[in-house]
Amino acid sequence: MNQDGTDHGALSEARTSAQARTALLLRLTGAVGVPVIALAAAFGVGALFIAAIGQDPGYVYAKLFRGTFGDFYGFGQVLFKATPLIFSGLAVALAFKAGLFNIGAEGQLYVGGFCVAWVGFTLTGLPGLVLVPLCVLAGALGGAAWGIIPGYLKARFGTHEVINTIMLNFIAIALTGYLVTNVYIVPETIHTPRIAPQAEIPRLEQFWPVFKGSPVNVSLFLALAVAALVYLFLWRTKHGFELRAVGLNPWAAEYGGVNVASGIVTAMALSGALAGLVGVDFVLGYKYYYEQGFSAGIGFMGIAVALLGRNHPLGVVLAALLFGALSYGGLVINSVVPKELVEILQAIVIVAVIVGTNLFGALAVSLKKRSLE
């Protein structure tokens, strides 16, 4: 045993465990602090924009807040907007945990959504208790199928998933568009036939009348349950362990007996399945048919949600709520300021999170150093 070890062993051990606590605290502050600061920055800059077009920022923000969290109808609308974002955010986050950048949630949710509707309007003879789970399964499988393609291409040929998922988005949109306008036609519309009535899932207003008028439906609970499942999967199961290993260090994962190629395919399949569940909300809970172009960017917003939520299921849920609020809030304040303002806010939040993460990382390192002096 060397001198340092025996003389200062206990001391340095106490110090290092204190350091471990400090490091954990810093990480927690980082995880919560960065999004909060980002949000504050976004609203600050947004205030400048509002003032620039001659409105009172305080008034606009108050209206925004009242309209979204001020009453149950508004809150219901926020939840309704947040539900699909939870699914797509989880999809992106899960892929990201495995080291994959899934830009294809948009395409995967179109395919998944169509599959939900197809089962819903085709297997009309089944009772609701069977049909609804089948529809959900179909959505997950459709999305998964669309996710497996870029996953396999990456695992087998090493082609980059970003390119392939983007390209598959175009194909998915065009393919479902073709099916809607050429195969499962309802004349004069761009949607499929209606699903069987027993496949429709209830809206929250049916249980809690305070939500009256808002299309928020029980798929919200599915989203929350799935978020919990994703957490359990990633951090408590051996496959989750292996996927995270692949994402953080594929060399070490391979060394540890993980089949990296199949890990990549699995991660993309699961990611696609999560994205596909967006269709459950839209088709079973809202419109009761598949409509061409229904998503309008939910898959891409999922990237922002995952980023803001730091790829953690709980973070994703919170971030989805925030983006849901901003998205519905845009409609609320539309009479006073253009709703593009809200899009500006969203963009600033994202930029601030990216910058903030790096800044905070540097800050944490320098703090740690100082605490050692």
Added chain:
Amino acid sequence: MEGISKRFALVKANDCVNLDVRRGEIHALVGENGAGKSTLMRILYGLYRPDSGRISIAGKLTDVRSPSDAISLGVGMVHQHFMLIPQLSVAENVVLGSEPSRSGVFLDLKSAYRKIEELSRLFALSVDPRSQVEKLSVGAQQRVEILKILFRGAELLILDEPTAVLTPQETEALFVILKRMREQGKTIVFITHKLGEVMEISDRVTVMRRGRVVGVVNTRDSSPAELAMLMVGRKVLFEVEKGPAAAGKTVLELDGVHALGASKVPRLKGLSVTVRAGEILGVAGVEGNGQTELVEVIAGLRRPTSGRVLLRGEDVTGSSPREMLERGVAHIPEDRLKRGLITEFTVGENLILGSQFRRPYGGRVFLNGNAVLANAERVLTEFDVRPRAPHLRAGSLSGGNQQKLVVARELGRGPVLLVASQPTRGVDIGAIEFIRRCLVSQRDAGTAVLLVSADLSEILSLSDRIAVIFDGRIVSTVDAAATDEKELGLLMTGASRAAHGASRR
């Protein structure tokens, strides 16, 4: 350089270091891995900022904020890992960043060619500016790196472990060049931990240990023994107490194995070797002769193109890493940060990497968090890993403790075969001894141990038999007790034992 200090998160890499290098000398900077040599040179080259201290170049106090500052002050550095663009020609690589131009717009490669040829002649570099870098040998690529810094007018050249990647012949050629540069008045700082090279090439030596300078000597007045003692801080001979081997049955047998390297060139060319239970077989060789591929083939990480791998008599050729793990092959990888650890994972998670699929850690679906934690607590205590914090990120541990984690995990498998590749690279002295003792006790417990190390003294002191690898083949297997560093050194160049013996007679 005076009073240079630099601290990284948990280690003081440089602690009040003074270094003085005289014009026109070859100055060796020696010390064990992790002694702070590279850090010091990176500070001189402007890659790191020192926390305190001063740098004077040619008598003038200077502030080196970036490599471009360093370059304009006449300081150039050749890194361990070359920073060349393989697809470009020698000349294009050399001019990159300071391209000569005609009328300010057009790239003037012609004048570059002239200048490079001139430099090449002056310093006997023998590099054709028109050839493509990826077609050059490692030694030639290194000469391109040297050209690059000479082209920018460097007077002081820093070479960071330049010989680690070279064959003995290439090393000789490099030394000729270095001497030529000294004749031309260039100053050279030569980082290494190989004492033979220090004695051969340097004028003066600065020895570092644990971030401090522990000695500055004239090479002529010193000896390898003295330098080694300075480096390690006590009498060197790192003899580990070990009794005679009780070698049992053959555990591992490789028979005529061929395999490609990372760049798809053949690296193993019909390699055959056997390791028996209860013995340590050391693999000695110049780095890059197939050691990496040999280890990867055994661990299932690289599929041989032909030949057979037998484990306890069973043909396991082409098995996956998982299958090899399940058959009881443990592997301490050469690069713990690349393969051995997931730095973002906790200590506890890292300790079950490679066991996550089996009980008690992995159930049918879930991981058993309690088992993971209990295992971590036990291992951290048993192997004295500090701090004893299972939830800490593995990346925040020191190098020595990280390596202990890897060793602990691999020994914990209760392996029938342990493949240890550079097990003590870049770790502090206490950990080195500890790890070496682990390897010996593992052998005594009847495990077959295959030890690959670039450190000949490690090979000599731990091994029972030594297999010399050269150009993808085992060229000779000798009894460790009946050989020495000199003989091994010769065998490593590909000379056959018989020929060597004959010449000695």
